[in-house]
Amino acid sequence: MNGLVAPNTFIPLAEELRLIDALSGQLFGDSCRDAANWPEHVSLVVQFFADALSDKNFAQDVLTILADTGLPPYRLEAEITESAIVSDFEATRHAIQTLRSAGFESLLTILAPDFRSLPTV
Numbered sequence: 374m375n376g377l378v379a380p381n382t383f384i385p386l387a388e389e390l391r392l393i394d395a396l397s398g399q400l401f402g403d404s405c406r407d408a409a410n411w412p413e414h415v416s417l418v419v420q421f422f423a424d425a426l427s428d429k430n431f432a433q434d435v436l437t438i439l440a441d442t443g444l445p446p447y448r449l450e451a452e453i454t455e456s457a458i459v460s461d462f463e464a465t466r467h468a469i470q471t472l473r474s475a476g477f478e479s480l481l482t483i484l485a486p487d488f489r490s491l492p493t494v
Contacts, residue, residue: 397425398434405442405449417444420452423460431464432471446476 387393401419408417425431439446451472453465 393424398438401435402438402442405438405444408448409443413448416448416450418450418452420454422454426453426465426468427461429464429467432468432475435472436475446472447478449477451477 384393387396404417404419408415411417421431428434436446439449453469
């Protein structure tokens with residue numbers, strides 16, 4: 374098959390082949406490197422998913438990529454899905470606390486209506 378592949382086809386296949394972490398890391402690094410050259414008032418917005426946040430090295434990996442690419446933490450706006458909180462609350466809380474301590478100013482938790490009663494992270 375040649376041409377574009379829709380995300381709803383590509384992402385499950387990358388997950389099945391266990392390539393999603395490597396691809397996500399590469400894309401995140403490339404995005405941070407590009408964003409480091411943008412005007413200072415422009416931020417990069419990324420969404421982190423449950424699988425990434427449940428990794429105990431997640432926050433340190435993010436900080437390493439930022440340091441390697443020269444993008445200051447305050448220029449990265451991170452969105453965290455409710456599934457990350459539900460799947461591993463403690464790991465997600467630890468990652469958020471670590472990133473905030475490093476200078477992240479914008480960590481937004483995206484909650485679906487079914488998760489309105491979740492505790493504050």
